């Protein structure tokens with residue numbers, strides 16, 4: 001479904017990602033682990049076309065994303081929940097979701113499905129995004145991405161700053177999406193929160209793909225966590 005081949009990118013003169021390759025199949029949860037500054041967010045932005053790849057290919061269902069306009073990438077069926085959520089804070093819950101629906105050209109049936117997953121959003125449709133709790137904001141950011149009915153969902157540190165009940169909800173949502181065949185690329189600092197749901201783990205270090213392994217292998221060899229990310 002998604003195949004990165006030797007992708008490099010960075011910011012004005014400073015290269016961050018260095019020839020990263022990775023593949024992800026439908027219904028698979030792939031977790032990117034790495035220290036702060038390793039390039040995890042940069043990798044997500046590069047997939048979404050927000051940063052231009054200076055080298056390599058990003059093939060999504062047969063299309064090379066590096067060759068199409070950035071604003072068309074979401075419409076290919078890729079939902080993105082950026083780090084720090086990035087909602088339209090002055091807009092209401094309903095308006096934020098509407099933006100997701102428009103990006104994917106989806107109808108109110110999709111909206112009903114998303115509100116079914118997050119009933120708390122349904123109770124707060126007219127509330128402004130910046131008045132929601134942190135957990136509710138994360139639900140909204142996730143709900144907005146799901147309004148595309150994405151085949152692939154990118155989640156950048158979705159549990160950052162959330163309380164345990166909300167972390168459990170995000171986790172359950174990810175597992176439910178996997179069951180529907182959605183591919184999930186997940187950046188997460190809480191190794192314990194992801195190891196039980198991930199299929200594959202990629203260690204990113206200094207913008208390079210140090211290692212990819214099955215989550216089972218990592219569970220059996222926890223010392224690898226110490227080796228790669230020092231925990």
Ligand SMILES: Nc1ncnc2c1ncn2[C@@H]1O[C@H](COP(=O)(O)OP(=O)(O)O)[C@@H](O)[C@H]1O
Pocket residue numbers: 011014016034035036037038039040041042043
């Ligand atoms: N907008 C930017 N301009 C210049 N450098 C940046 C920018 N954003 C991130 N970087 C740098 O790119 C590197 C990787 O950052 P990032 O991808 O955010 O790491 P991570 O998400 O793994 O913590 C860091 O060295 C960071 O300082």
Ligand SMILES: [Mg+2]
Pocket residue numbers: 040041042083156
């Ligand atoms: Mg980051």
